[in-house]
Amino acid sequence: MAEKTLLVREETARYARHLTLPEVGADGQVKLKSASVLIVGTGGLGSPVSLYLAAAGVGRLGIVDFDRVEYSNLQRQIIHGSDDVGRPKVQSAAESIRRVNPLVQVDQHDEAFSSANAMRISADYDIIIDGTDNFATRYLVNDVCVLLGKPNCYGSIFRFEGQASVFGLPGGPCYRCLYPKPPDPGMIPNCAEGGVLGILPGIVGTLQATEAIKLILGIGESLSGRLLLLDALEMKFRELKVSRDPKCPVCGDQPTITAPIDYDQFCGTPKQDTAQSPWDIEPSELKRRIDAAEPLTILDVRQQHEYDICNLGGTLIPLDELPTRTGELDRSLPIVVHCKMGLRSAKAVQLLRDAGFTDVSNLNGGINRWSKQIDATVPTY
Known part of the structure; x- marks a missing residue:
């Protein structure tokens, strides 16, 4: 993290409710100000993550997305509005972040997060937050975090269910320890096919933001080694224990993956605008x-x-x-x-x-x- 700096008067007023928390205080707020977080995806999960981290005073936020805002996004991607339809998501998101907190530095990465650029984009940030919606990018985020030694605040959503955890901490598991292989292509529909309750990413995204803030402040117990499962229909939370796999190809004792791979090939992802079946x-x-x-x-x-x-x-x-x-x-x-x-x-x-x-x-x-x-x-x- 960057070198500590003092809080100015405006920041003291803005973060007053943090400063009165013994677990945060002035020193903790300075840690937040000095921290940097990369958010991969400015969609359903990335929206609440970005807004809450900005409001909390995280000094530098990087946002990665190559997509443009569509009307179908607006039901859950609260960082974008009706007037933003057709605009690059990173531009829309950056403006919303600055409206929430103009003191935050926002880095816009208007490009697809890929094997070719992920290491470069991620290198200068303290924490990576996975706001992705597909398996290929999810495995890429995981591998980059392990290779660079950065925490991965993970979240995923589908229909009425959500998951959250923290991967990549020393001695803890990574995403591959939990899911060594992706499901067969088409076995699990994405949100576009299967739908998602619009409120759900708000719940899971704030969990991810909470985990990031705890890591920055060095307080509490992280979700590392635990997978939090949410069933919003029943409004029940469950927790599963996740252990590091010594044979994991990325974080194991003898890793075989030492650089980003072809994740579309690994996940069997069909290329855009290519055949979905031989017929x-x-x-x-x-x-x-x-x-x-x-x-x-x-x-x-x-x-x-x-x-x-x-x-x-x-x-x-x-x-x-x-x-x-x-x-x-x-x-x-x-x-x-x-x-x-x-x-x-x-x-x-x-x-x-x-x-x-x-x-x-x-x-x-x-x-x-x-x-x-x-x-x-x-x-x-």
Whole structure:
């Protein structure tokens, strides 16, 4: 951390409620002022983390994100507003942070956090906070933290459930000790596919911010070695013990990963705008077939509540019901399967082909891509 500096009069007034806490006091507030934290992602988790760390007086915040604000972000990403739609997230986030606390230095990294730049970006910060929403970047954050010897304040969210922990402390476990391998591609839908309660990242993000502040101040007991699990529907917290794995390829006794790797390959992540199954068709091809009145079946494998939001007028058979309802499909007709973004439909195509259907295709990018490329009147969600 940077060399200590005194608090100025404005800071004494701003952080008065901290200064009266014996565990913080003036010395602790100076520690916060001298600290630097990198927040990877300015979305659902990164929003509360950034705002609360800024309000607490952490002197330097780095924010990393390559994305732009979309309307679908606003339900949970409270650092952005309606007027920010279309803007780079780091710009929108930086302005919000400065409104909360203009005394904080904000470093904007408007780029994807990748194997090529992660070590460089992370090197000058004391603590890294994982606000990511995909497995590839999550493993990258973990590995970089271990390789650089920096704490990793971890959080994740899905539907009504959240997790939080601290990885990478001396003698403690890392993320790979808990999850040595990623799930198979498409096995766990992301928030865009599965949804998330808008309030949930606020709860988990503030837990991450709390852990970061405790580490900076050197107070309390961190979540290192413990995985905190939240079920917001039942409003219950559970805790699991996590131990360091001596055979872990990153933090183990004989590590085999000594530099960032190809995490998309490791996680089997499909590249953007590439095929999601060997039998993909593009939205333009489906439109051509519809316009030509070619006989076909459009099969929608989403859930009923998604179908009610928007649809292409196809037959609805949710993916989880498809194995027992294949008899409802006409094997003599070509079938084009779609979901929201193309992952569930790719599974459905494989399932149908395994069941003996021969002319089955997957709509690449799902109904969202159809909306963007073919018919903008179809809502995206």
